[in-house]
Amino acid sequence: MLIHHYLHQLKLCARNRTLTTAKSLHAQILKIGITQCIPLANTLVNVYGKCSAASHALQLFDEMHHRDHIAWASVLTALNQANLSGKTLSMFCSSSGLRPDDFVLSALVKACANLGSIKHGKQVHCRFIVSEYSHDDVVKSSLVDMYSKCDSPDSAKVVFDSIRVKSTISWTALVSGFAKSGRKEEALELFRNMPIKNLYSWTALISGFVQSGKGLEAFSVFTEMRRESVHILDPLVLSSIVGACANMAASIAGRQVHGLVISLGFYSCLFISNALIDMYAKCSDVIAAKDIFSRMRHRDVVSWTSLIVGLAQHGQAEKALALYEKIVSHGVKPNEVTFVGLIYACSHVGFVAKGRELFQSMSKDYGIRPSLQHYTCLLDLLGRSGLIDEAEKLIRTMPFPPDEPTWAALLSACKRQGKSQMGVRFADHLLSCFKPRDPSTYILLSNVYASASLWGKVSEARRKLGDMEVRKDPGYSSVEVRKETEVFYAGETSHPLKEEIFGLLKKLEEDMRRRNGYVPDTSWILHDMDEQEKEKLLFWHSERSAVAYALLKGVPGSPIRIVKNLRVCGDCHVVMKHISEITEREIIVRDATRYHHFKGGKCSCNDFW
Amino acid sequence: MAHFTARRKLATVLTKTLSSSTSSCSSFSTLSSRSRFAVPLLEQVSSTRTGLGPCYVTTRPKTSGSGYSPLNDPSPNWSNRPPKETILLDGCDYEHWLIVMEFTDPKPTEDEMISAYVKTLTSVVGSEEEAKKKIYSVCTSTYTGFGALISEELSCKVKGLPGVLWVLPDSYLDVPNKDYGGL
Numbered sequence: 001m002l003i004h005h006y007l008h009q010l011k012l013c014a015r016n017r018t019l020t021t022a023k024s025l026h027a028q029i030l031k032i033g034i035t036q037c038i039p040l041a042n043t044l045v046n047v048y049g050k051c052s053a054a055s056h057a058l059q060l061f062d063e064m065h066h067r068d069h070i071a072w073a074s075v076l077t078a079l080n081q082a083n084l085s086g087k088t089l090s091m092f093c094s095s096s097g098l099r100p101d102d103f104v105l106s107a108l109v110k111a112c113a114n115l116g117s118i119k120h121g122k123q124v125h126c127r128f129i130v131s132e133y134s135h136d137d138v139v140k141s142s143l144v145d146m147y148s149k150c151d152s153p154d155s156a157k158v159v160f161d162s163i164r165v166k167s168t169i170s171w172t173a174l175v176s177g178f179a180k181s182g183r184k185e186e187a188l189e190l191f192r193n194m195p196i197k198n199l200y201s202w203t204a205l206i207s208g209f210v211q212s213g214k215g216l217e218a219f220s221v222f223t224e225m226r227r228e229s230v231h232i233l234d235p236l237v238l239s240s241i242v243g244a245c246a247n248m249a250a251s252i253a254g255r256q257v258h259g260l261v262i263s264l265g266f267y268s269c270l271f272i273s274n275a276l277i278d279m280y281a282k283c284s285d286v287i288a289a290k291d292i293f294s295r296m297r298h299r300d301v302v303s304w305t306s307l308i309v310g311l312a313q314h315g316q317a318e319k320a321l322a323l324y325e326k327i328v329s330h331g332v333k334p335n336e337v338t339f340v341g342l343i344y345a346c347s348h349v350g351f352v353a354k355g356r357e358l359f360q361s362m363s364k365d366y367g368i369r370p371s372l373q374h375y376t377c378l379l380d381l382l383g384r385s386g387l388i389d390e391a392e393k394l395i396r397t398m399p400f401p402p403d404e405p406t407w408a409a410l411l412s413a414c415k416r417q418g419k420s421q422m423g424v425r426f427a428d429h430l431l432s433c434f435k436p437r438d439p440s441t442y443i444l445l446s447n448v449y450a451s452a453s454l455w456g457k458v459s460e461a462r463r464k465l466g467d468m469e470v471r472k473d474p475g476y477s478s479v480e481v482r483k484e485t486e487v488f489y490a491g492e493t494s495h496p497l498k499e500e501i502f503g504l505l506k507k508l509e510e511d512m513r514r515r516n517g518y519v520p521d522t523s524w525i526l527h528d529m530d531e532q533e534k535e536k537l538l539f540w541h542s543e544r545s546a547v548a549y550a551l552l553k554g555v556p557g558s559p560i561r562i563v564k565n566l567r568v569c570g571d572c573h574v575v576m577k578h579i580s581e582i583t584e585r586e587i588i589v590r591d592a593t594r595y596h597h598f599k600g601g602k603c604s605c606n607d608f609w
Numbered sequence: 610m611a612h613f614t615a616r617r618k619l620a621t622v623l624t625k626t627l628s629s630s631t632s633s634c635s636s637f638s639t640l641s642s643r644s645r646f647a648v649p650l651l652e653q654v655s656s657t658r659t660g661l662g663p664c665y666v667t668t669r670p671k672t673s674g675s676g677y678s679p680l681n682d683p684s685p686n687w688s689n690r691p692p693k694e695t696i697l698l699d700g701c702d703y704e705h706w707l708i709v710m711e712f713t714d715p716k717p718t719e720d721e722m723i724s725a726y727v728k729t730l731t732s733v734v735g736s737e738e739e740a741k742k743k744i745y746s747v748c749t750s751t752y753t754g755f756g757a758l759i760s761e762e763l764s765c766k767v768k769g770l771p772g773v774l775w776v777l778p779d780s781y782l783d784v785p786n787k788d789y790g791g792l
Binding site: 216219250252255257258262 | 696697698699701702703707709711748751752754761762765774775777778779780781782783784785790791
């Protein structure tokens with residue numbers, strides 16, 4: 001009777017997740033002396049697991065004289081729930097001869113899924129097949145989920161097909177696996193064939209697409225979901241879509257989703273607010289990012305970091321650093337991304353000492369190991385401040401092999417500081433180690449060799465660029481004007497408004513020449529052609545057509561936002577500054593490496609990109 | 610023997626912490642009250658590792674191996690082609706605008722909020738009569754704001770007005786019925 005009473009009470013604790021009650025019940029059970037009653041002990045382990053007290057569950061388990069399958073299943077599940085899946089596996093491995101039943105197998109498979117370890121997953125799968133439970137649909141469902149999480153949707157499909165009665169959960173797991181691997185047709189086909197779809201299924205498909213970079217597909221599925229009036233009770237799908245907008249720098253879409261978030265009532269949701277901050281920053285609207293941040297009632301390290309990084313990327317370094325002081329005073333622990341943003345911010349304003357200090361503080365005070373990104377930012381800082389020797393020492397001693405952008409940053413610094421011999425050395429090294437993929441790297445190489453009068457190498461660099469450009473896509477810029485997105489490619493546009501664009505650009509150029517003494521800088525064109533041809537090529541760089549279009553068609557006075565796939569060339573950079581001054585408009589260009597805020601004739605990057 | 614019906618719920622291992630506490634909605638009949646979801650999602654939010662939701666997982670992993678870095682890939686992810694198709698949600702035509710306003714404590718009454726909405730819009734459209742005609746939806750609970758049928762130029766003017774928090778392109782809340790929501 002007593003045992004039944006306790007069993008009942010404990011089950012209530014499990015359902016309601018009341019840890020304190022569970023503990024007091026445990027105390028009573030101890031005093032009465034029935035802790036070794038197997039059903040009671042098993043239930044207690046299970047309750048502790050559900051109340052996220054894995055250590056209690058573990059301890060109790062250790063004390064048990066006799067552990068049956070239920071005890072094992074309970075403790076392993078408890079470990080999984082506490083994110084200690086590594087321990088789940090290691091405990092099982094040392095379980096000396098336990099033949100797992102379906103519950104234990106389930107817990108093991110979930111552990112492998114949590115760890116993303118397909119190696120272990122396959123081993124468990126093997127045990128499952130040879131066991132007497134090999135027809136169990138629930139374990140099979142877990143396997144589908146595990147293979148999906150480990151990026152093996154084909155294996156997941158094989159298991160899935162063997163399930164007799166396929167639940168919505170297993171369908172969803174399979175769809176998720178294909179979506180995350182970017183196999184959109186298969187994911188969509190599976191999704192259409194699902195007998196019952198719920199919010200989770202839609203969410204799985206959408207966030208899978210977002211994760212694999214298929215933002216447009218994610219959006220069209222989202223639109224469909226809205227048309228089917230699926231109730232958005234859980235806002236995860238919204239934050240996924242916001243993430244898609246951030247990835248695509250689609251501010252038109254982003255603002256719409258923001259509106260939806262508000263009207264559905266999720267604007268106080270922490271992770272959605274974090275996503276919105278990041279989205280606005282990526283869409284070049286730092287003011288909106290700041291607005292969201294300042295109105296949040298609760299913030300976590302991600303909120304602070306998103307804003308810091310946003311400010312840093314948009315050249316507002318002092319504000320980013322000021323925010324960092326606030327984080328520290330609020331007792332929030334910064335993470336590695338925070339430091340990337342901070343060191344990046346320092347590099348923009350040449351705060352060398354502060355940058356070095358942050359780099360040290362990262363490992364000393366917070367135990368964060370610097371990554372390649374941190375080193376690259378620090379190198380950038382040193383390079384910009386003329387400390388090339390120190391930069392070289394860093395690049396040779398850092399624990400990661402430097403990649404193309406890292407060397408390019410150093411080369412850029414050499415060129416700027418006029419250290420041509422050093423630059424040539426780096427250039428040679430770059431070429432011998434890599435086949436550079438960014439055309440601007442070739443331009444940089446060519447200029448470095450030219451400054452040392454190594455004409456043979458200059459021609460070689462130009463030739464390599466020429467070979468590359470034949471295969472590579474031309475430069476293009478996209479601009480959002482009102483509710484349309486227009487894309488302009490380099491070269492003379494065939495846009496319906498071509499005449500107006502040409503007229504406006506010509507007029508602006510005349511103004512520039514007259515007022516500011518502008519002369520096109522043709523050194524940015526490496527091809528062999530005469531000066532006039534080069535000027536024409538510069539004239540039709542895609543970002544200029546984009547600006548002209550925005551000036552003609554956009555709301556007067558509003559900021560112009562352009563996204564370019566390549567680095568802005570030096571001449572366009574100068575032109576943008578002039579245009580921003582002449583037209584008194586703010587122009588924000590997001591290029592392949594950073595954001596440029598052109599206002600009143602100046603750029604936020606301080607002419608170093 | 611103890612029952613382990615919980616085991617049947619596959620998703621129990623994958624927990625997701627919802628840190629939001631959303632206000633209850635009273636203005637829309639289509640929405641039920643949002644409660645913290647008991648059944649965790651199949652998507653595992655990798656929040657324990659990187660502190661960020663799934664939307665932050667970079668698509669091109671870098672050498673450092675960390676889940677997210679906003680500086681990882683500042684260039685937009687266009688899958689090798691720019692998004693020529695403009696992405697628009699149903700009902701978004703850049704003529705309907707959701708204007709969200711901010712009220713300080715003590716919170717005004719519903720009527721006071723609504724008259725604030727009308728007053729705000731009046732200052733850009735010219736007359737109160739016109740403003741009342743242009744307002745197509747109103748909410749004072751889930752959020753404090755209204756929907757206005759105005760041009761994009763006018764919407765930009767509204768942005769700078771006192772008490773205005775956001776001016777965003779509105780879209781259908783109830784898509785099949787082409788309803789922007791609100792009252």
